[in-house]
Amino acid sequence: MELNGEQFIAASVPVVWRGLNDIAVLGKAIPGCESIERISPEEVHAKVMFKIGPVRARFAGKLLLSEVVEEKSCALAFEGSGGAAGFAKGRSRVELSNAEGGTLVSFTTEASIGGKLGQIGGRLISASAKKIADDFFQAFAKELNPLANEITDGGVA
Amino acid sequence: MNPKIPIEMIVNGNRVQAEIEPRRHLVDFLREDLGLKGPHLGCEQGACGACTVRVNGQIVRGCLYLAVQANGKVVDTVEGLTAQGALTELQDAFMRRNAMQCGFCSSGMLLAAAELIEQQPQATRAEVREWISGNYCRCTGYHSIVDAIMDILEAQREQTE
Amino acid sequence: MNKPNDLAGLVLDPVTADQRYIGESEPRHSAKRLLEGQGTYVDDLQFPRMGHVVYWRSPVAHMRIIQIHSAAARNLPGVLAVVDGVQMATICKPWVATLSHLAGMKSAPQHALAIERACWQGEPVVAVVAESRAQAEDALQLIEVEWEELPAVVSMLTALDPATPLIHPELGDNLCFTRSLNVGEVDAQFAAADVIAEATFGFGRHTGVTLEPRCQIADYNPGDHRLTVYHSQQAPHMMQDLYCRQFGLAESDVHVICKDVGGSFGIKVHAYPDDFATVGLAILLGRPIKFVADRLESFTSDIHAREHQVKGRIAATKQGDILAFEIDDLTAIGPYSMFPRTSAIEGNQVVNLVGGPYKHQHYRAQLSVVFQNKTPTCQYRGVGHPIACAVTEALVDLAAEKLQMDPLVFRQRNVIPDDAYPCSGASGIKFEILSHEQCLRTIEKMMNYTELRQEQATLRKKGIYRGIGFAALIELTNPSAAFYGVGGARIASQDGATARLDPSGVVSIMVGVGEQGQGTEGIYAQIAADAVGVPIADVRIITGDTAVTPYGGGTWASRGAGIGGEAVLLAAQALQENILRLAGAILQRDTAELLVRRSQIIDKATGQAVLPFSEIGRIGYFRTDTLPNDFKVDLMVTRHYAQRDYPFIFTNGVQASYVEVDLDTGFVTLLKHWAVEDCGRVLNPMLVDEQVRGAIVQGIGGALYEECLYDDSGLLRNGNMADYLVPMANEMPDIEVAHVQTPTASSQLGAKGAGEAGTAGAPAAVMNAINDALMPFKVKVFEQPITSEKILHALGKI
């Protein structure tokens, strides 16, 4: 599954960059995040309760940061295990650029959902992923700039 | 967590009492606790219809209905309905038309057909196909099942004319 | 003499004197209990101390198993054992599934539970046994397997590329089997042809979705070291042999029992890793172990089939004679060849069967069977026929279109004539006797072809686009040992039947071929009743028990009627002879003066009943003292039959499909389907009709609905019954079936198989009908399943 998109955030590039590297911010922004800890500068572990429609699955996952270019771009590898429910894994590339009144975050993501979730959820998996991304950026923006709640949704293609 | 819950219901005309885990669905209760063999499990997601049973006179998916929900209700399976003679004509028609092969879908198919005959006595061949389209049969190709149900519907109509 | 009769085929002479049941639409008396909820399927059986096993299966297409953590699971209440591949391997040998007559075929050793690596999503890795299924599933959630994902081979198109990783490095490449066939002068024929048509065909992966999932109960008695396995299976003796070989048991100590089977279709004729694992657990734990696949694991662990891409060409003259066919078939079978029948047979069949009905002499075929990290594929109803037939019949239609000939007329001109037999097909397959011409004549009448074409033309003017599609087909049935035996697979081609007169005069028949719903027990009762001479109500059929029935191959390759039925006939005839001899001894009459009629011995001269079977049973069993000292006769006889005249006895038939395509939505409505089937002597028209119909609907499933969809990393995306679309009643057409009867001379009965031809022809007929409907728009769809999406694409609407 591919998930690409752009999101405008009403905060400066340095602020957004700090946010993306601040597990406190991420913890609040990642939908269903129950715990998050930094293992090393490149590795973050988190427990996330994935909720979509009737489905509830608790994922234990890790994020690996690489190809970091300060305040510009980075690559994220992530994998999460939801036990019997399945797992999610993928790679994402995030780039920040200055934009009128804030920052444009563009990302390209390759993800796959395995196990039962993938076997059953096929019908709505990409829609669910899109929703999670949208929810993340909504909350992320709020965290960075509580005043600028109004997000001009760049949409997720 | 999850103490067993006492339940009481009428199954095939007999009052039964049991203590069960809330998570037990009705077909597991009928099969594992009561030893019935008519309702089958084909998918446990409500797609195949092999688990069809009657609760308070209506067909339901026995795999999407908890045994505790049936507390105080009347449950009928193909065994009980056979004993009552409620399915005799249908069963004879299914035999005559060879409207079954492996038989795994038959109990669900018969119960679905019986409700159709009761509720849509004027059903056309197309309407019969639509009604039983919630019951999966990999063997027959459905044609003979539709024939068998139409036999009963037509016989009924002749009588009422 | 057999008299020709155009619509009914040949009106056959009776097989027995006083024939009352053979050839009649006799209901399956033994099936009544199934309609009353009184069947006995494996999951209906419960035993004291029985454990329930569930399997932790690989969640990914290819992985290295690093470590398995099972302590938490073991500590749950009710949990009896957690077993991994290493422990299982101490009692169960690995296997490699190849056949020696498929030259160069290779595969890798496979274990009951994966060790080190798992090679497809769904491969069993860890077994969890508990006192109840729910407890086992509770524990399953606590199993933690540390795994490292390995690169997966997903697309068969790139499986052989140098850049593609090897699934089994020791094999040197990802190629399981390859075959080239070159008959006649194909290049010269194509060079000389007036008309050449070609296309590339795609076939999606299917799976069988038997309504009753795969299931078994294994029970090992440590006292006498006997293993009893209750199994939902088609080939009990094959499984007996495999269990004793993989676990080092004596054949005599393995007992396989198949009670009612809730559908099989080839899904239940293979030996699965979890079959062995469940048996292994029964041995390790010394208690009965029940395994019932749930629907989600069925989708990733039942065999799949039919993932093929075929490039095909046909050459013809402007007069309308087919000169040659050429195909290149690429198919992928998963990471292992399936045990013990192997996964190369399907592709091999495609090579054998393309062009089958036609009289061309030039044919070239190339086959590549490759490994990939998806669920293993193997023989599934129709084995290769649906692919070969779809390719052949679509090419035939393309040629007819270019020649501007009616597709039915074109077929009538090119099929092997009914008076040309015995002969060989271009691929070298041997035909005893077929009836293509008569079948085509019959279907033309059945469907009122001319009127139907007129209706199609009229509606087209109103903007309603309907199509008519044909499929002429051949089907391989009644196999000899050429199928498996010669390749070293211990799967019997012969089958046996035992007939016994019981003291009351009832006849019991024990047969090696079992019942999975086709009605085999029904036709055996018909044959026995006629051949022994008793009312069918006085016949009992016993199948599916290796301790009771004669040794046999079971149900596969449409052999139940032709092989099993012939064995029953021979045994029943022998029993009647013995009954007559005993009657002669009792009555002190020459047996030549006596005959059997309906459970009575009749005096030929007077026609009087002189001795009932019950009396023969009484004296034969309880008063042998009243018989002459030197007289001896058995009231129980066993006979075996193996078809040895041909590698296979081919059948033939033709199907037609009438569809309407909604140009705005791309949706296809199946309006009607016709089938003419020649399975030799029809033992029970009602049963054959329903076999044909069921098989046709299974074929339609593949043509329009069914496909196992995988993502780029080899994960199944629709492995559930809401998203893998099996055919349901509402979309299926009424199906008219007619019979032509051209019996095989290789048996007295003259019966050929009937179970798979429907599946063979339906996808071709439906695809051709859709493309006929689309003809005015000069577009075609050759990718199955043919979805509305693909049709809208073809029409340029999206």
Next chain:
Amino acid sequence: MKAAAFDYIKAQSVPEVLALMSEHGDDARLMAGGQTLLATLNMRLSEPQLLIDITELTELKGIEIIGEHLWVGALVTHTEIENAALVKKYAPILCAAAPHIAHRAIRNLGTWGGSLVYGDPAAEWPACSIAVNATMVVRGLQGERRILASDFFVDLYTTALAPDEILMGTEIPLANAKQVFSFQELARRHGDYAVAGLAAVAKKTGQVFSDCHFVFFSVATTPVAAVQAQSLVNDQAVNAELIAAAVAAARAEIETMEDITNSAAAKSHLVGVLLERALKKMLAE
């Protein structure tokens, strides 16, 4: 496939349900018909601690006329809607849609309210509720509030219902003689999730449509009204040109979403096909 263990309470009153919900939060799940929930539990894709069976709550049952509205209780089953004379008279599109929902055995248990609060984008009822301009009546510990159907479905599987609220039922404006409707659904097999569907309702005076509701389902993350197409058609005499314009508008305004076998492009195409068919059918009435 056996569900993980959970506790079970058969609730006797709405206050009891609300209390339980606030006590247990997301560890508790309400069960009405259970036709989606129990399948999910069987597959262990959800493991609530507590199941609150609300099927005995009479307040949530019944179909009746209350003032200017047709009241459809949250616990009314699909079958009851399919067969209800009142619905046939005052919200006929619901009777037309009901047979498309799965199969009879499921319709006998599945409920109107259950379908609405799940907000499955492929489900019939959310789209229908918008098309008939229904109002959701929801109750929480703070009391009762009303939400227009058009404001209720906010995102994929997400509604305006607060976690501590329960849907009591819906109020549907009574259809009058001028109402015309067309329910269109394309599913690969009868009863399957739709490939695309449309619930269309309008008032018709001669050739002129007004108060148009063209609500599509199974094409996006929520049921979606073709607002521009609606306003194009509103108060205009419907003719071939107008239909063509409406079709173009609907295709342009609705951002479709692919599913497992159908591309977004195919769904956009089908949006137009369904709207054209609906308009022609309603025009012919």
